[in-house]
Amino acid sequence: MTIKMKQSTKMDNIPFSGIRKVFEAAGELEKQGKDIINLGIGRPNFDTPAHIKEAAKKALDDGMVFYTSNYGTEELRQAVAEKLKRDNGLDYQMSDVIVAVGANQAVSIAMTALLDPGDEVLVPNPSWLHYFYCADLVGARTVSYPLLEENEFNVVPEDIERLITPKTKMIIVNSPNNPTGSLLSRESLQAIADIAVKHDLIVLSDEIYEKLIYDDGVHYSIASLDGMKDRTILIHGVSKSYSMTGWRIGFAISSNKEFISAMIRVLQYTVTCANSFAQYGAEAAMRGPQDCVEDMRVEFDRRRKLVYARINQIEGLSCIAPKGAFYCFVNVKRLGLSDEEASAYYLNQAGVAMIPGSAFGEYGAGYLRVAFSNSYENIEKAMDRIAEATRALFNKK
Numbered sequence: 001m002t003i004k005m006k007q008s009t010k011m012d013n014i015p016f017s018g019i020r021k022v023f024e025a026a027g028e029l030e031k032q033g034k035d036i037i038n039l040g041i042g043r044p045n046f047d048t049p050a051h052i053k054e055a056a057k058k059a060l061d062d063g064m065v066f067y068t069s070n071y072g073t074e075e076l077r078q079a080v081a082e083k084l085k086r087d088n089g090l091d092y093q094m095s096d097v098i099v100a101v102g103a104n105q106a107v108s109i110a111m112t113a114l115l116d117p118g119d120e121v122l123v124p125n126p127s128w129l130h131y132f133y134c135a136d137l138v139g140a141r142t143v144s145y146p147l148l149e150e151n152e153f154n155v156v157p158e159d160i161e162r163l164i165t166p167k168t169k170m171i172i173v174n175s176p177n178n179p180t181g182s183l184l185s186r187e188s189l190q191a192i193a194d195i196a197v198k199h200d201l202i203v204l205s206d207e208i209y210e211k212l213i214y215d216d217g218v219h220y221s222i223a224s225l226d227g228m229k230d231r232t233i234l235i236h237g238v239s240k241s242y243s244m245t246g247w248r249i250g251f252a253i254s255s256n257k258e259f260i261s262a263m264i265r266v267l268q269y270t271v272t273c274a275n276s277f278a279q280y281g282a283e284a285a286m287r288g289p290q291d292c293v294e295d296m297r298v299e300f301d302r303r304r305k306l307v308y309a310r311i312n313q314i315e316g317l318s319c320i321a322p323k324g325a326f327y328c329f330v331n332v333k334r335l336g337l338s339d340e341e342a343s344a345y346y347l348n349q350a351g352v353a354m355i356p357g358s359a360f361g362e363y364g365a366g367y368l369r370v371a372f373s374n375s376y377e378n379i380e381k382a383m384d385r386i387a388e389a390t391r392a393l394f395n396k397k
């Protein structure tokens with residue numbers, strides 16, 4: 001019997017992640033015995049610090065095996081409120097914090113709870129793809145504002161203002177940014193805040209990379225600016241700063257009671273609550289010694305300098321120095337290949353996996369995202385291979 005029923009039409013325009021496609025191709029090559037260096041994956045390669053693991057193990061041993069409050073444990077929510085005061089100078093209460101299943105779910109509950117079909121959301125492009133597809137899943141329309149290399153991948157406020165219509169309801173801000181590594185200045189954030197106030201917009205500010213900042217860069221939270229707190233949802237998490245991507249703990253934070261009430265109902269009816277013992281680990285991360293965060297940042301910085309220096313020595317490639325996160329957005333426009341072709345070329349010829357920039361939106365076309373979330377030694381080896389494969393490409397022409 002043939003089944004005529006089809007998937008929901010809202011899935012028609014939601015592709016399988018372009019990032020995953022590269023991993024699958026890399027996996028195939030590995031199966032054939034090829035040595036692949038993965039500079040694609042967006043996660044730290046460090047083990048989670050021991051004191052965090054111990055706290056989760058203890059929680060399990062202590063019988064913390066049941067549902068927690070839908071909001072998350074009070075201890076963790078309190079620890080997040082204290083972190084916001086300590087690190088960001090922001091005054092939030094425990095009741096302003098929802099513990100979600102990763103920052104990913106925090107974004108998803110915010111969009112589901114606050115957007116109606118047809119509402120427009122302003123999204124940086126290129127950016128982490130979830131903003132686009134979480135919005136699509138609720139029937140909202142995403143409108144891209146460009147992050148261009150000539151502006152160091154920074155926001156140009158006039159570009160945003162030009163895109164606003166009566167349907168615009170939300171604007172996404174992500175600093176430090178995935179995939180470009182850009183960091184928004186206080187002035188840029190102020191300009192976005194002014195637009196948000198003028199047009200009465202909700203701001204979703206994803207600050208998950210806030211601890212990974214280099215040189216003299218400073219992270220500012222848009223929520224700290226005048227008139228912003230009640231219209232902002234902060235997205236934070238432990239995945240990137242504490243190397244806890246598999247733990248799946250993130251936070252949606254807002255002083256707006258209506259937003260919290262709407263978001264918690266989405267979370268309730270999707271996942272009930274985040275994993276209980278992982279929340280105890282996350283609490284140890286927030287409250288425990290922070291030198292592990294700095295140690296990882298210093299190592300990322302060493303790798304960042306390596307990638308920046310080596311890429312710019314290769315004829316045909318260039319990049320600007322990322323100011324935050326752990327990505328370098330490499331310009332490949334002089335190769336005479338599209339970014340997808342370049343990604344496939346380096347994977348097959350050099351055994352190096354890098355993500356085509358267009359996987360992060362059309363303004364990412366012509367770039368490859370290089371994640372320096374692999375060991376220094378492997379990155380060195382990858383840079384040698386990329387240099388050689390690039391030379392070979394030009395010699396062929």
Ligand code: PMP
Pocket residue numbers: 042101102103104105128174177178206208237238239245248249250
């Ligand atoms: N926000 C951004 C900008 C990211 O790059 C990522 C992960 N790639 C996330 C959120 C997701 O974080 P989590 O693991 O907490 O879901």
